[in-house]
Amino acid sequence: MDTNIVVMGTERVGKSALTVRLLTRRFIGEYGDIESIYSHSFMVDGREISVNIWDSPYSGDLSVETSLFEKKVQWADGYILVYSICDRASFNTVSRLIQAIKSTKDYLNADKAPIVIVGNKRDLHHRRTVLSEEGWLLALKTDCHFYEVSAAENYHSVLMVFHGLMDRMKDAKLTMKRPLGFKGIVKSMSAVFARRRTDSF
Numbered sequence: 001m002d003t004n005i006v007v008m009g010t011e012r013v014g015k016s017a018l019t020v021r022l023l024t025r026r027f028i029g030e031y032g033d034i035e036s037i038y039s040h041s042f043m044v045d046g047r048e049i050s051v052n053i054w055d056s057p058y059s060g061d062l063s064v065e066t067s068l069f070e071k072k073v074q075w076a077d078g079y080i081l082v083y084s085i086c087d088r089a090s091f092n093t094v095s096r097l098i099q100a101i102k103s104t105k106d107y108l109n110a111d112k113a114p115i116v117i118v119g120n121k122r123d124l125h126h127r128r129t130v131l132s133e134e135g136w137l138l139a140l141k142t143d144c145h146f147y148e149v150s151a152a153e154n155y156h157s158v159l160m161v162f163h164g165l166m167d168r169m170k171d172a173k174l175t176m177k178r179p180l181g182f183k184g185i186v187k188s189m190s191a192v193f194a195r196r197r198t199d200s201f
């Protein structure tokens with residue numbers, strides 16, 4: 001059984017660091033800007049769930065009409081929206097992303113979207129510009145889960161983020177949705193790269 005998760009947020013907030021931490025338990029420091037879809041298996045309630053994780057760079061354009069954004073929203077069963085606690089603009093973007101995902105879902109007449117908000121770089125608390133309370137409040141207002149983590153320092157808190165999302169998806173009975181096989185992944189990726197060649201999004 002496959003389920004799809006997309007990781008979104010502005011540049012340099014640690015999307016790749018979180019994804020790589022989950023997959024390898026390691027923090028390697030620099031990740032480049034390669035866009036990837038990874039596969040990973042989770043045990044949830046004694047059942048193995050195969051998850052495709054799309055580590056996706058920020059396109060800057062959140063309009064519902066944007067086909068790439070719409071494609072990501074449509075592809076995913078759950079969303080991890082990342083900001084850096086040292087970067088207020090990245091927090092504001094997460095707030096806009098939540099609205100954009102919700103309106104895209106409405107526009108597509110699709111199911112409710114399980115979303116987890118992640119404040120990353122918790123180890124840099126001396127440079128913090130976004131309070132934990134602001135993250136909690138945003139989550140409360142938008143009916144999302146919230147975690148503050150450090151991909152640099154800790155594997156378990158990162159694992160909690162993904163498990164938290166899986167639980168929400170299970171509650172929404174979305175893990176039973178359509179499978180996306182390898183062909184589907186390749187198709188999504190080639191759509192992304194085809195668009196990249198013609199468009200600087």
Ligand SMILES: Nc1nc2c(ncn2[C@@H]2O[C@H](COP(=O)(O)OP(=O)(O)OP(=O)(O)O)[C@@H](O)[C@H]2O)c(=O)[nH]1
Pocket residue numbers: 009010011012013014015016017018028029030031032033034056057058120121122123124149150151152153
């Ligand atoms: N101190 C600290 N640095 C982090 C943490 N997570 C990521 N970084 C650093 O932040 C920078 C950006 O991390 P990436 O994982 O590449 O961020 P990204 O969001 O994937 O960036 P783009 O690919 O540009 O969209 C790198 O230098 C990482 O080492 C963290 O938890 N703490």
